[in-house]
Amino acid sequence: MKELIYLDNAATSWPKPEIVYQMIDHYNRRLGGSPYRGSSSKTLEAGGVLLDTREALAALFHFTDVSRLIFTKNITEAINTVLKGYLKPGDHIIISSMEHNAVVRPLSKLKNSGVEISIADCAADGSLDPYEVEKAWRTNTCMVCLTAASNVTGTIMPVREVGQLCRNKGAVFMVDSAQSAGIIPLDIGEQNIDVLTFTGHKSLFGPQGTGGFYIRPGLDIDSLLEGGTGSFSEEMVQPDFSPDKYESGTPNTPGIAGLGAGVSFIMRKGLAAIRNHELELMDRMVDGLRQIQGVTIHGPVDNRQRTAVLSLNLAGLECGELGFLLENNFGIVTRSGLHCAPLAHRTIGTLHQGTCRISLSYFSTREQIETFLNGMLRLSKGG
Ligand SMILES: Cc1ncc(COP(=O)(O)O)c(C=O)c1O
Numbered sequence: 365m366k367e368l369i370y371l372d373n374a375a376t377s378w379p380k381p382e383i384v385y386q387m388i389d390h391y392n393r394r395l396g397g398s399p400y401r402g403s404s405s406k407t408l409e410a411g412g413v414l415l416d417t418r419e420a421l422a423a424l425f426h427f428t429d430v431s432r433l434i435f436t437k438n439i440t441e442a443i444n445t446v447l448k449g450y451l452k453p454g455d456h457i458i459i460s461s462m463e464h465n466a467v468v469r470p471l472s473k474l475k476n477s478g479v480e481i482s483i484a485d486c487a488a489d490g491s492l493d494p495y496e497v498e499k500a501w502r503t504n505t506c507m508v509c510l511t512a513a514s515n516v517t518g519t520i521m522p523v524r525e526v527g528q529l530c531r532n533k534g535a536v537f538m539v540d541s542a543q544s545a546g547i548i549p550l551d552i553g554e555q556n557i558d559v560l561t562f563t564g565h566k567s568l569f570g571p572q573g574t575g576g577f578y579i580r581p582g583l584d585i586d587s588l589l590e591g592g593t594g595s596f597s598e599e600m601v602q603p604d605f606s607p608d609k610y611e612s613g614t615p616n617t618p619g620i621a622g623l624g625a626g627v628s629f630i631m632r633k634g635l636a637a638i639r640n641h642e643l644e645l646m647d648r649m650v651d652g653l654r655q656i657q658g659v660t661i662h663g664p665v666d667n668r669q670r671t672a673v674l675s676l677n678l679a680g681l682e683c684g685e686l687g688f689l690l691e692n693n694f695g696i697v698t699r700s701g702l703h704c705a706p707l708a709h710r711t712i713g714t715l716h717q718g719t720c721r722i723s724l725s726y727f728s729t730r731e732q733i734e735t736f737l738n739g740m741l742r743l744s745k746g747g
Contacts, residue, residue: 366695367695368691368695368696368697369694369695369696369697369732369735369736370697371696371697371698371722371723371724371728371732371736372697372698372699372721372723373566373567373672373723373724373725373728374515374543374566374673374699374703374721374723375566375699375723376565376566376572377565377566377567377569377725377727378725379727380569380570380571380622380626381569381625381626381629383625383628383629384569384570384571384622384623384625384626384629385622386625387621387622387624387625388571388618388619388621388622388625390621391413391617391618391621391622392618395409395410395413395617395621396410397409397410397617398410398594398614398617399411399413399414399594399614399615399617400593400594400595401592401594401614402594410617413617413620413621413624414435414615414617414620415430416624417435417620417621417623417624417627418430418433418607420624420627420628420631421433421562421576421578421627423627423631424545424546424550424627424630424631425545425550425551425552425560425562425578426550426551426552426553426554427552427553427578429581431605431606431607432578432579432580432581432606432607433576433577433578433607434576434577434578434579434606434607434610434611435574435575435576435607435611435615435616435620436575436576436577436610437573437574437575437616438563438564438565438572438573438574438575439466439540439541439542439561439562439563439575439577440466440563440575441575441588442561442562442563442575442576442577443466443467443470443509443538443540443561443577444466444470444588445577445585445587445588445610446538446559446561446577446579446585447467447470447471447474447509448470448474448586448588449585449586449587449588450506450507450536450583450584450585450586451474451479451506451507452479453477453478453479454478454479454480454504455479455480455504455506455507456479456480456481456482456502456504456505456506457471457479457480457481457482457505457506457507457508457509458481458482458483458484458497458500458501458505458507458508458509459471459481459482459483459484459508459509459510460483460484460486460492460496460497460510460511460521461483461484461485461486461707461708461710461711462486462490462492462511462514462516462517462519462521462705462707462708462711463509463510463511463540463705463707463708464511464515464540464542464704464705464708465704465705465706466540466542466704467509467511467540468706468707480502480504482500482502483500483707484496484497484499484500485711486519486711487711488711488712488713489517489519489662489663489664489665489669489712490514490516490517490518490519490662490663490664490708490711490712491519491521491664491669492510492521492522492526493522494522494525494526494529497510497526497529498529501533505533505535506535506536507535507536507537507538508526508529508530508535508536508537508538509538509539509540510523510526510537510538510539510540511539511540511542511543511544512539512540512541512543512544512545512548512550513543513544513547513548513670513671513673514543514663514670514673514705514708515542515543515673515703515704515705515708516662516663516673516675516703516705516708516709516712516719516721517662517663517664517670517673517674517675517708517712518543518663518664518670518671518672518673518674518723519663519664519669519670520544520548520669520670520671523539523550523555523557524554524555524556527539527555527556527557528556530556530558531556536558536559536583537556537557537558537559538557538558538559538560538561539555539557539559539560539561540561541560541561541562541563542561542562542563542566543566543567543671543673544567544671545562545563545566545567545568546567546568546569546626546627546630546635546638547567547635547638547639547642547671547672548635548639548671549635552578552580557578557580558579558580558583559577559578559579559580559583559585560577560578561575561576561577562575562576562577563575564576564619564620564622564623564626567725568623568626568627568630569623569625569626569627569629569630570619570620570622570623570624570625570626570627571618571619571622571623572619573616573619574616574619574620574622574623579606585610587602587609587610587612588610589610589612589613590602590612591612591613592612592613592614593608593611593612594608595608596608633726638726641726642671642672642724642725642726642728643667643668643672645672645724645728645729645730645733646667646670646672646674646724647667648730648733649674649722649724649733649736649737650667650674652733652734652737652740653676653737653740656737656740656741656744657679657744658678658679658680658744659676659677659678659679659740659744660676660677660678660679661674661675661676662674662675662676662677662712662714662719663675663712672723672724672725672728673721673722673723673724674721674722674723675712675714675719675720675721675722676719676720676722677714677717677719677720678720678740678743678744679744680746681743682717683700683701683717683718683719683720684700684701684718686698686700686720686743687699687700687720688700689743690720690736690739690740690743693739693742693743694735694736694738694739694742695735696732696735696736696739698720698721698722698723699720699721699723700718700719700720700721701718702715702718703718703719703721722736
């Protein structure tokens with residue numbers, strides 16, 4: 365059977381760097397201990413794996429205190445922990461109109477208990493004018509949450525500017541880096557980020573079941589789960605220090621070993637090399653798509669304003685049909701629909717129809733893009 369061409373890296377990246385598979389296998393076969401549970405050599409090795417990955421993420425996101433890095437099973441859990449652990453009835457939060465349901469749904473629930481939410485409008489290409497955030501400010505605004513890049517259009521958001529605004533006005537700034545970590549530079553200090561949430565299995569090249577968040581020292585966020593941490597076991601109450609406060613239950617240590625390998629791979633290649641490779645492919649893809657009749661490309665006109673994520677529609681085909689035909693006829697895997705981000709689709713005007721999303725990675729190739737363009741050309745001609 366012909367190998368599939370995988371262009372759905374915004375959902376989860378595939379393939380991973382070889383070293384990621386090797387590290388997970390190595391952990392499972394050779395190490396295998398439970399971190400922080402006792403003092404056996406196996407336990408210490410497992411703790412070392414967690415520390416290595418915390419250090420790799422600290423280097424990527426530019427912070428020093430690795431105890432502020434908490435592991436969760438994905439970014440959804442990280443975002444839920446922060447929103448539910450920080451916001452109280454009567455508090456006000458501002459989000460952009462390009463946010464994912466991982467942000468929107470927990471907030472809809474919090475709204476029922478008296479948390480107030482404002483949505484800063486983005487333009488039809490997904491871009492955000494920081495003034496829209498300022499306009500939405502109220503006296504009780506205590507948090508702003510922004511995705512660093514849209515999962516629908518790839519639009520890169522003004523993280524630094526919004527971070528500065530939050531710093532000036534004294535609100536907590538939380539960033540959703542699901543579609544940007546490992547692709548564009550994220551710098552906690554320079555961008556005034558108080559909370560950086562991440563998922564391991566997308567552009568960080570880790571396996572599914574890994575993610576987490578960084579919280580600035582001094583910021584008080586309640587835990588979502590309580591339980592065994594391996595520390596202060598004589599106490600009946602949860603430890604009050606990071607990361608133990610937030611890391612109850614045995615973590616996904618094999619997965620975190622793989623995530624550490626993924627982040628180290630990124631650091632070795634360099635963000636600029638990864639970004640340049642993806643941009644080169646995006647330029648070719650967008651050039652090619654512009655020659656095909658009936659194609660509507662959503663999002664920024666300039667590829668420098670987006671990550672390697674692109675939403676499109678083809679006249680005469682529903683997006684689901686388009687995705688099906690791309691895979692069935694040409695072996696190309698994409699994702700069609702609303703991408704768990706109805707608010708973003710409402711913003712760009714595609715809520716009623718959805719889009720077919722093409723998302724690349726460092727492992728995407730020029731040949732794959734040519735095959736995709738040929739497929740799109742054939743489909744535009746009805747074949
Ligand atoms: C911007 C954004 N935020 C959050 C998520 C949720 O990620 P996960 O399913 O890994 O928790 C996604 C996944 O598509 C995303 O693109």
